[in-house]
Amino acid sequence: MRGSVSATTPEELRQSHAGAFGGPLDNTTKSATPLEDVCELTGAIKPEFNPLQKWELQAVARLALGSKHRLNVCMRHVRADRREVDVRRSEKSGRPYYAGLMACGSVWNCPVCAPKIQAVRAAEVRAAIDAWQGSVVLLTQTVPHSRQDELQPLLEAFTEALRKFKQGASYKRASQRFRISGSIRALETTDGRNGWHPHAHSILFLQGSVVLEDMKADLFRLWRSAVARAGFEGKPSPSAFSLQDASKVKTYVTKMGAEYQWGPEHELVKAHSKTSSRGLSPFDLLRHYDLHINADRSSRYLARFAEYALTFHGKRQLVWSDGLKKLLLGTEGLTDQQVVDSIGEADAVLARIPLTDWALIRKHNLQGHVLQVVHQYGAAGLEHLLEAYRVDPQARHPHVALVPFGVARSGA
């Protein structure tokens, strides 16, 4: 793999962040904690989402996964057919982004790629729900677990239970009784007081309406049996299993005069990046590392994230039942890699960055900052920023007042 990772130790990363944000990560810096970007009520990413956060989290994820991991190429290595990197402005969102860089396409591990993929997947799930003529329920399944469980064997046993749940005549009977025609299942885990907490959310598409309590009782019986047959000793408690009317899984968040909705499609698709009341999501582990960057225990967050990344590698986040996607959307859609590689090539170019300058940006982990500077001050602002680093490689970022993306600038 070409290139080097500029920050390979927590201390180097801390220094690099200190450079990018104009000072050490002291209490003042922490007052705008990354966690405040997530709505506590719903877990939704707030519309005034901190545009630097995903870049900071990606740097932490690289640290957790090591310099050989594919994440190291993401938004750092230039595509072989490009001699420069473009900053473009999305016509749709008004936000700046890079074109010409390689993207890792990992929905599990990459805080930069995941939101792009999740947005597409959430829209697909929403479109499927809207296209469905019958009713839709949201099923959540978990298994007994303890602090001592390692994630790998726990997840294996959990997916075995999910398989057994749907095998055999009993599920077939239930399926006929409640007229289940298809499903979309999402896999995820949190890390809480009782250790890893893998769980699955499924949207079930039903041909008619059901008495929710009857369906829940039937399916819970099947789930208990499947969990026992998958080798779990403890029995899942009723709280480890829930069934809700998906049309009621809807919360409205009002921000900056606009209303945003957290629906079942977000519950399914974005759960692994949101803040959860039942422990830390994988991206929370990265956020916590960032918050406690000087604390001894922070390395534990890196180790937990690495364990998660290794375990979920190669797993599919969303599984649609056979034929459902084609039936409801008329297409199988794009792969995760196609999604991250295909965004907005026709948008306007705000700045072109030669490879030598890109090397400097990469070395100092300035990717997020450059987008903000170009968005606000154009190519001249970028030149001003880079000049400081050319003169003094240890330079701290000149104090430029930045406004968040999407906020109108007066007099601009």
Ligand SMILES: [Zn+2]
């Ligand atoms: Zn990526």
